[in-house]
Amino acid sequence: MTWWERTALVVFMVLFMECFAWAMHKYVMHGWGWGWHKSHHEPHDNAVEKNDLYAVVFAIVPIALFTVGMWYEPLWWIALGITIYGAIYAFVHDMLVHQRGGFRWVPRHGYFKRLLQAHRLHHAVEGREGTVSHGFLFARSPAVLKEQLRRHAAKRAAGPAVAADRDVMAGTTSRRPVDAEHATS
Structure with a gap:
């Protein structure tokens, strides 16, 4: 591989x-994996949180790619790009934003x-939605x-009854009204 192909692979992967x-x-x-990520959105004094398991799982891929990349060079450079992204992420997210490791x-x-x-x-909202x-x-x-x-909060405050009314008025649903107040005869 040429130096520019290697560089392009690394930059592309980042x-x-x-x-x-x-x-x-x-x-x-913020979907089905909320069980681990929830720990990141809750206050705690621990140095490690359950969410850190994602980093462990995600590290498996570049480790495997570095290993196989010893025989197939492009995979080694792909793994390097993933690793560089991981280092940038660790600095920006863990150190800069959350001030982990004493970074201030x-x-x-x-x-x-x-x-x-x-x-x-991102952390201003309680929960995953x-x-x-x-x-x-x-x-x-x-x-x-x-x-x-603000728009997300307004949608939550409006609740399902207002959303159902909006859908009926727009003719986009055939759902029955949510409660008696919105029922038609």
Whole structure:
């Protein structure tokens, strides 16, 4: 492999891992894998949380790829890209955002401040529903994320009766009304 093919593989994998991490965080960790991830959203004084099991599981893939990559070079570079993403993630998420390991820098402006704000807005919601900002290296504007949080909160406050009324008015459902107040004869 040429140096630029190796570099391209590593860079591609770092970018791919951000997409993969976003999907895993949104659909697995805040979905069926909430049992482990919940520990990350609850206050605690422990150095380790159940959520850290995800890092252990995710580390298996690059370890295997490094091993096989000894015989098939592209896999070694793919594993390096995944590992670099893991190191960036550990710095941004664990050290910068959650100040694990005694790291105590709070950015006052720029890219790192935006990442910090986005992840704090992610944690602004109790539970797994209605969260925003599931990525780790690319964050939307805090103003956009706050608006998303407001919309999620409004939907929750409206409840199923208002949603059912909206669907009936729009002609998008044939569901029966939720309660007698919304019933038609």
